[in-house]
Amino acid sequence: MIKSILIANRGEIAIRIARTAHRMGIKTYGIRTKKEPNAVYLQKVDQIVDFPDTDGTIAEFLDIKNLVKVAVDNNIESVHPGYGYLSENPDFAQACRDAGVIFVGPSPEIIHKMGDKIIAKEIAQRAGVPMTGGTLGGIPDTKAAIEEANRIGYPVIIKAATGGGGRGMRVCTKEDEVAPNFELCQKEALTAFNDPTVFIEKYIVNPKHIEFQIVADKYGNVIHLGERECSIQRKHQKLLEEAPSPALDHELREKMASAAVRLAKEAKYESLGTVEFLLDNDKNFYFMEMNTRIQVEHPVTEMITGLNLVELQLLIASGEKLQIRQEDVKLNGWAIECRINAEDVQSGFTPSIGMIKNMRLPSNNRIRIDSGVRVGTEITPFFDSMIAKLIVHGEDRADAIKIALHSLEHFVVTGVKTTIPFDKAVLHNEVYRKGDFNTSFIETCMDNLVWREEHEELIAALLAVSNYNHDNDFSGDTTDQAEPNVDPWVLQRRIRHL
Amino acid sequence: MMDSNTQNIQNRTLIAVSNNQEKSSYEFQVKNQYEFSSKGRKLKVEMVEEADGIMLISCEGVRYPFEIVSIKQNTYEVMVNGVSYTFTIETPFSLKRRQILAAQKPADAGEELRAPMPGKIVSVLVKPGQEVQPGTALVVLEAMKMQNTLSATEAGIVGTVAVKEGQTVSKDDLLVETKKPKA
Known part of the structure; x- marks a missing residue:
């Protein structure tokens, strides 16, 4: 078993990892950076290590050399990358291996294979996993791009082979859009991912985004922990997830799960992984990509399976054999995760920066809150905007929606604006409640992006008036406050002459 | 005639004009710090700060958390239930003045x-x-x-x-x- 671990991440995921590692008797190390020396996650680790002084050109949690150095200098046995940052960077996994530090995740070879969408598609094809029709290799030039697009049939999507997060993707609906988009995409891929390789595939219009959680040990045992429904997205950013998905029945779930497991076996996968699928209107599913890290939305799977994914990840990294078989995995009830981001939904989800003045968390025994902030935490432009995740567990979907709404009503954050009113608007939405929604949900099904309680605007007006009245106390004097000593007849004349 | 001359001497009228697209407005008669009426309906308002610093407004049997986000002259941005509302508070007189000014706004103001x-x-x-x-x-x-x-x-x-x-x-x-x- 691993004895010590360096958490190469911050925020709620650092706390999440520390909690499980601590419980397993693993000594936890956290990294203190100059950007947030008093962050909450530092309170949850056994030992704090100051990040070495650098010229600051590379962000701390992206600095492979110095992160490995911290692990080696402090004699730390393993490194957990969390999500984001270096979690899917094969060079980091390789640097850890070279330094004799255990990387909690798959091998650098597997991360590389899955990170390259063209190689990943080849593996999926060998495993017999359905894919959106398209090339298996990169497209060499504009002429080949047009030929390929015509062969597949429109609409098509041009993607960067090593892209991600919604960048380096362009949709073409007809032939004359292919050439300009192909060149733009190549350019974007080169600047953003340092690799100009792009490929073309069929574009599925308004699909559902459904992903399967895979667990694989180093001995070829692979199981799945069911799916997560992640179709509530804005600009490819997930905002609210649930498990299981209301779109799947037992038969389809088995089909997709077995495809995911076949893919993992074909890739000789190890550690936790997520196989992402697109599901079209006719319930056809297509492989999209495989993520090799722990996902932000992993708690919904934990809620319905009762398993601790970080614990499994640490056990696998320690070389333990998987103790659970597929038939031991039981999906129980329904879980929903609401992301609470410091964003101003009413101004187009712009980041809301500032200090958290007050925070009140709901509490009951069917919810879990993963958060990396507290009262006094400064929300800065340096880091992502997620401040908490509310995860609820209900007996069924309706029950989970009810608990989530009730909890959000008791979740109060002041000082910054949050996405809580957005989460409520989703959970109240009729289309969402029916369970038949896809990735276009936010644009096509939400007339109001924030939920307003009854009489809320009236009460807000009253609040403003009441405060104005308090700030400008006239004690019954009815003359205008801005012009306190002017004869009303004079005022009337002034108005006329404005 | 100005409204202020005809209204009850104890009450003053304040109008909250929303900065939303509809420019919806609410007119209140203010009796004192706690008692208001709108369209003939009496509204009793209470504001309390709870032990954890959260402010609650209670009115008409509901209690909502709120926050005063900013005050710029007579423009108030408030949050109720995490939703932001911006109102400019006007007296009947200042509202009239504002309307006249708006009508005279130079064409090249951008x-x-x-x-x-x-x-x-x-x-x-x-x-x-x-x-x-x-x-x-x-x-x-x-x-x-x-x-x-x-x-x-x-x-x-x-x-x-x-x-x-x-x-x-x-x-x-x-x-x-x-x-x-x-x-």
Whole structure:
């Protein structure tokens, strides 16, 4: 078993990892950076290590050399990358291996294979996993791009082979859009991912985004922990997830799960992984990509399976054999995760920066809150905007929606604006409640992006008036406050002459 | 005749004009700090600060958490249940004055786009002299790892473009100025 671990991440995921590692008797190390020396996650680790002084050109949690150095200098046995940052960077996994530090995740070879969408598609094809029709290799030039697009049939999507997060993707609906988009995409891929390789595939219009959680040990045992429904997205950013998905029945779930497991076996996968699928209107599913890290939305799977994914990840990294078989995995009830981001939904989800003045968390025994902030935490432009995740567990979907709404009503954050009113608007939405929604949900099904309680605007007006009245106390004097000593007849004349 | 001359001497009238698109407005008769009426309905308002610092407003049997976000002269931004509302509070007199002023607003008054948060300008999408419509993207600002497209809210012609691509800006820095097209 691993004895010590360096958490190469911050925020709620650092706390999440520390909690499980601590419980397993693993000594936890956290990294203190100059950007947030008093962050909450530092309170949850056994030992704090100051990040070495650098010229600051590379962000701390992206600095492979110095992160490995911290692990080696402090004699730390393993490194957990969390999500984001270096979690899917094969060079980091390789640097850890070279330094004799255990990387909690798959091998650098597997991360590389899955990170390259063209190689990943080849593996999926060998495993017999359905894919959106398209090339298996990169497209060499504009002429080949047009030929390929015509062969597949429109609409098509041009993607960067090593892209991600919604960048380096362009949709073409007809032939004359292919050439300009192909060149733009190549350019974007080169600047953003340092690799100009792009490929073309069929574009599925308004699909559902459904992903399967895979667990694989180093001995070829692979199981799945069911799916997560992640179709509530804005600009490819997930905002609210649930498990299981209301779109799947037992038969389809088995089909997709077995495809995911076949893919993992074909890739000789190890550690936790997520196989992402697109599901079209006719319930056809297509492989999209495989993520090799722990996902932000992993708690919904934990809620319905009762398993601790970080614990499994640490056990696998320690070389333990998987103790659970597929038939031991039981999906129980329904879980929903609401992301609470410091964003101003009413101004187009712009980041809301500032200090958290007050925070009140709901509490009951069917919810879990993963958060990396507290009262006094400064929300800065340096880091992502997620401040908490509310995860609820209900007996069924309706029950989970009810608990989530009730909890959000008791979740109060002041000082910054949050996405809580957005989460409520989703959970109240009729289309969402029916369970038949896809990735276009936010644009096509939400007339109001924030939920307003009854009489809320009236009460807000009253609040403003009441405060104005308090700030400008006239004690019954009815003359205008801005012009306190002017004869009303004079005022009337002034108005006329404005 | 001004309203203030005809109303009850104890009550004053205040009007909250919303800055939302509909410019909805609410008129209140103010009796004292706690008692108001609107459209003949009496409204008793109580505000309490709870032990954890959360402020609650209670009115008509509901209790909602609130926050006063900002006060700029007579414009109040408040949050109720995490939803932001901005109201300008007017007396019957100041409202009338405002309406007259609005009608006389010079035709070439435009808008100033300022940085809503510190960040880096990723791209400038307009040039001086260019015509823009409400919703036309003006600049892309990167903050918190997100690219935010800042758009025009009114039709106009771009005047000054105060920033360059790659430039770092602070909150409230001027980015783009637009002018109203001459009628």
